[in-house]
Amino acid sequence: MTDRAPTDWRTDAMRRRIVRRYGAERRFRMFGLGAIILSAGFLAFLIVTMVMQGAAGFTETRVSLPIDFAAAELTVTPEQLRGDRGNLALAGAGLEGVVDGAAGAAFAQQGGAELLSDGAWLRVRDTLKANPGMLRGRTAIDVPVATDIDVAYKGDGTPEAEQVVAALGDRLSRGLNRDFFGNADATDPTRVGIWGALKGSLLTMFVTLILAFPIGVLSALYLEEYAPKNRWTDLIEVSINNLAAVPSIIFGLLGLAVFLGTFGLPRSAPIVGGLTLALMTMPVIVIAGRNAIKAVPPSIRDAALGIGASPVQVVFHHVLPLALPGILTGTIIGMARALGETAPLLMIGMRAFIAAPPEGLTDPATVLPVQIFLWSDEVARGFVEKTSAAIIVLLVFLLAMNGVAIYLRNRFETRW
Amino acid sequence: MSLGALFFVVAALGLIAWFVARARAVAFRTGRRERFSALPGHHGAFVALWTMLPPLIFLAIWWFTSPALVTDAVIGTAAAANLPPPGFERAAILSEARNLSRGEAFGAFHDLSELLAPAYAAAQSRYDWIATALAALLAFAGFAFAYARVRPTFAARSQVERIVMVLLLLASLIAILTTVGIVASLVFESARFFSIVPVTDFLFGTHWSPQVIDPRDPGASLGAVPLFWGTFFIGAVIAMAVAIPFGLMSAIYLTQYARPSTRRWMKPVLEVLAGVPTVVYGYFAALTVAPAVRDFAVSIGVSWASSESALAAGLVMGVMIIPFVSSMADDSLAAVPNSMRDGSLAMGATPSETIRKVLVPAALPGIVGGVLLAVSRAIGETMIVVMAASGVAQLTLNPFASTTTVTKQIVDLLTGEAEFDSAKTLAAFALGLTLFVVTLLLNIFALIVVKRYREAYD
Amino acid sequence: MTQKITAHDVNVFYGEKQAIRQVSIDIDQEDVTAFIGPSGCGKSTFLRTLNRMNDTVASARVEGDIRLDGEDIYSKDMDVVQLRARVGMVFQKPNPFPKSIYENVAYGPRIHGLASGKSEMDAIVEQSLTRAGLWAEVKDRLSDSGTALSGGQQQRLCIARAIAVDPEVILMDEPCSALDPIATARIEELIHDLRGRYAIVIVTHNMQQAARVSQKTAFFHLGELVEYGDTNDIFTNPREPRTTDYITGRYG
Incomplete structure (x- = not known):
């Protein structure tokens, strides 16, 4: 049995080998870091996507709707609006029709009542209940618009809806959608709540x-x-x-x-x-x-x-x-x-x-x-x-x- | 009285009993300072438990049985003579009448319901009185029995503790009951399914289209092999192709390379990934990943790619499983004795050589066990595939094609409008049974592997 | 001299393994009794049979006759909870509850209903801490956690806790083995002070300690009681050669 020759660590081959091994080491480490960063990145991507899409969901688009209550001849007195009966009284007096009529008059070119959310008259109702004095005059109330206009105003609508938005100009405004926190499910996306x-x-x-x-x-x-x-x-x-x-x-x-x-x-x-x-x-x-x-x-x-x-x-x-x-x-x-x-x-x-x-x-x-x-x-x-x-x-x-x-x-x- | 009110009355009676018995026990210990085997509070608790438990047990049973009793009483009345024979319509009328009698509904679809409503109200109030009387009787009997035992020599503490122990035992039996409930309901409904469709048709048939079932040969369109394949393909192949490398490399980096401070905040981030509800992943898969996958497929020339591809669902599912694989691999790597790593490093191996050639092979059984658990979780995962995978069952190897899974089909079969007893709904239970058995076997096998591995290094 | 505890032909098994063989011993009311012997000789096991702490080990089985004031402590009528109140125990490692010092001492009297009001409880706590020689050190911080005390103080707190339920016997299982020499000396002094009021049984692996604190000494070896007698006799004039070997340090 002959003795092994002592290893020469300084040969070029050996040096190259060591460089290669360190390279592999670095790559392996990078893989690990990459795996974590990609996983965390996916989470961040998911959250950012949801926030960017969802933030608009907490807001609603409103249009200023002029209504002449005096002319509409609602058979309701301001006194009747107090308390829980007010809702029934206004619904019975045909408030929904009045609102639709007002929309038809104000936005004849933009589709009339179609422009408004199904819940628009409810907003009018609540405003009236808060200010019964309005019943006697002319006023403008901000009411939520229909979903296609809402989506267009937020920047992702159909060409037709975009035109309507452009035509309405600054009569449209944006606000916090309180109904989203108070309502349940609905068929009209502007009226749904969680x-x-x-x-x-x-x-x-x-x-x-x-x-x-x-x-x-x-x-x-x-x-x-x-x-x-x-x-x-x-x-x-x-x-x-x-x-x-x-x-x-x-x-x-x-x-x-x-x-x-x-x-x-x-x-x-x-x-x-x-x-x-x-x-x-x-x-x-x-x-x-x-x-x-x-x-x-x-x-x-x-x-x-x-x-x-x-x-x-x-x-x-x-x-x-x-x-x-x-x-x-x-x-x-x-x-x-x-x-x-x-x-x-x-x-x-x-x-x-x-x-x-x-x-x-x-x-x-x-x-x-x-x-x-x-x-x-x-x-x-x-x-x-x-x-x-x-x-x-x-x-x-x-x-x-x-x-x-x-x-x-x-x-x-x-x-x- | 309603059951809720009765419950509070019983609780109040228990409280009174506690005070009365406690006062009596306090009276024993005037003057002499002596060791008693129980404190006044124990006597109080003993009497209170005897006062409350009998009526509460009774009320619990009553809650389940009284609706049937009330309905029987109503059916016995003269007004019920015109009821249609047992079936859907009869049940609908009865439930409408019940709602009317409780004031939960204002109008009725069936005329008969309005006739029956008073009978319902009468029967309900009669049975409510019976329940009140029985509960009161039980409470007083229990109180009398226990109160007579309050004496200085009575070992109230050990009696109370015995009752506590019985409660503890009962609580832990719930787990067995649940298991039995799962197995029984799955097996029972599956047995009914297999009396319509032969087991072999279901397990080995390659054609699945429950939308059109030929009544003469229902087995012909209820062959579950495409579902099994789709489940395996999405959950065990595509998802694992994402989860294993990412999870394993994350665990390696966190345990071997990362500084403790990095590790401290990185681990929770991965855990958050596991805490995101599956419905969110599903929405994300359907809304963002699936269109991207299809566009990618089209761009590489697969023009017929589905927007409900196996790949989209599998990828997102894989991401969901990453933290799971990572934490199992983390545990397995941590269990490898440090001496092994030191031995390798001391010979001049680089850390990555040590990890690849020493640590991972040593931890392999644990990692494999963890992966099996991850597979079992992936194939039972429902919402991602419900939202992102298609309902079309086909046997395909192409990740851009649409496939369906067992869980997706269970949801589809049971949320349609079919009546409960059809071959279609029963098929969901047969699928459920298959899923249960497979995940159970996977889990047991994985746990054995992991346990063996742990023991090897203990 | 009254016999507080009498044990006759006691055998203890852990599963198949016999840990104690045919031990008979009488514990005096007035004395401190020390159990000595090499580790694993069964002295702690035997100590734990005296207040039935072995009941907590599922595989343990005790045979024989052990009486406290003539009452069979393993009879069906004996309430183990009351037995442990009468035969208190101090453990090898100080084990205060993670509660305040006051609550540590008051816990026992409370579960046994020994105090009928706050002032009575305060008196019990003060008396117990005083007897355990800890009152002066902790009287201003009774609401501090018991686990914040030093090791020696913790052990005296555990003794106070045992005293608080007014036991007749106190069993001490190597109470000083986790303490430094100064704390050990305090505990030994304390044992000396408590003598006479309570029958005390102490297990120790330290022969000097046994000689210092006890009047009677029992030497255990391989689960058997080799020799039992006055401490002076055991250490100066043992009858059994095995005792001699152990005391002179030939094994142990």
């Missing part, structure tokens, strides 16, 4: 929270603190771990077959949506809860047991309070996921056209993500900005929830 869907979401989340949180926390406590090691416990654990990974649409099928089919609960109702999402969220809370409980050091339990606390007292006086921040973080994350969930709710009928906000847990309702889905399917151009605006609202809610979760985690996380 309040109905938001309220449906809140009711659904309420049901989800009051079911999933206690059940999830109690199961986590049971499994982590008391459960004997046996087959039943294993079965519960396997069930929970698998439920956490079951596709959400399967929970929708469960809700459809069991809550609607077997129990006969009402379709499209927040109670059913909440039940379905609770089943989906519970495993998330259980898993987060168990991790939080596991992180409480055993010495705390020993200390409490050692002075005669019962197992239940140990858990409810010491373990649960210490684990609570972790449990809450998990709960908020689970709730945020439920808030963004769409597919299971489609299965239980929450995709119906709901024109009024739900008043209770059993009223037909829709939720924000489903509303986004429904609007995204609409053909009318006006819906594009409304869809994006609704997405912005949903994202703001989710970001807020995740922010609270991260805050809780940082504020209360204790290292033992």
